[in-house]
Amino acid sequence: MAIDDPGKAAGGKLGEYAYTGRPQSTTSERSTGDVLKDIIGNMQDIIRSEVRLARVEMKEETGKMFRAAAVLAAGAVLALYGLLFILLALVYTLTTSLSPAASALIVGVALAIVAGILVSAGRARLRKVSPKPEKTIDTVKENIEWLKGQTKS
Numbered sequence: 001m002a003i004d005d006p007g008k009a010a011g012g013k014l015g016e017y018a019y020t021g022r023p024q025s026t027t028s029e030r031s032t033g034d035v036l037k038d039i040i041g042n043m044q045d046i047i048r049s050e051v052r053l054a055r056v057e058m059k060e061e062t063g064k065m066f067r068a069a070a071v072l073a074a075g076a077v078l079a080l081y082g083l084l085f086i087l088l089a090l091v092y093t094l095t096t097s098l099s100p101a102a103s104a105l106i107v108g109v110a111l112a113i114v115a116g117i118l119v120s121a122g123r124a125r126l127r128k129v130s131p132k133p134e135k136t137i138d139t140v141k142e143n144i145e146w147l148k149g150q151t152k153s
Contacts, residue, residue, distance in 0.1 A: 069122070075122055077115075
């Protein structure tokens with residue numbers, strides 16, 4: 001067996017039976033206990049990988065949620081300013097001539113329109129955030145199917 005044998009490197013943590021450099025003549029060379037120990041070890045590695053994947057996925061989704069909430073908050077602030085200008089326009093209408101009131105009303109309506117657009121965009125982004133770790137769920141299902149296939153053999 002050569003030192004740079006790619007088969008040996010591919011064996012990794014699967015145990016010494018994964019690649020020995022010689023063909024396995026029979027399956028009776030390994031005890032049932034060794035096989036079970038390897039299966040349990042492999043399942044532990046799979047579970048650890050799934051937990052890491054779930055953490056990464058949840059971190060990504062949390063980031064999306066915070067960005068959407070920021071846009072929603074900006075829309076809410078602008079909506080408040082729009083309401084204040086509309087109220088200011090009503091005050092001007094009651095106390096002074098029509099010209100200042102009309103200008104304040106135009107500014108208030110414009111801010112309210114922009115706020116509505118931002119709130120709508122923020123809500124749309126929040127709808128896209130998935131609280132479920134979809135990739136993790138899919139890989140867990142694949143692992144269960146793989147395990148079922150391994151126990152049937």
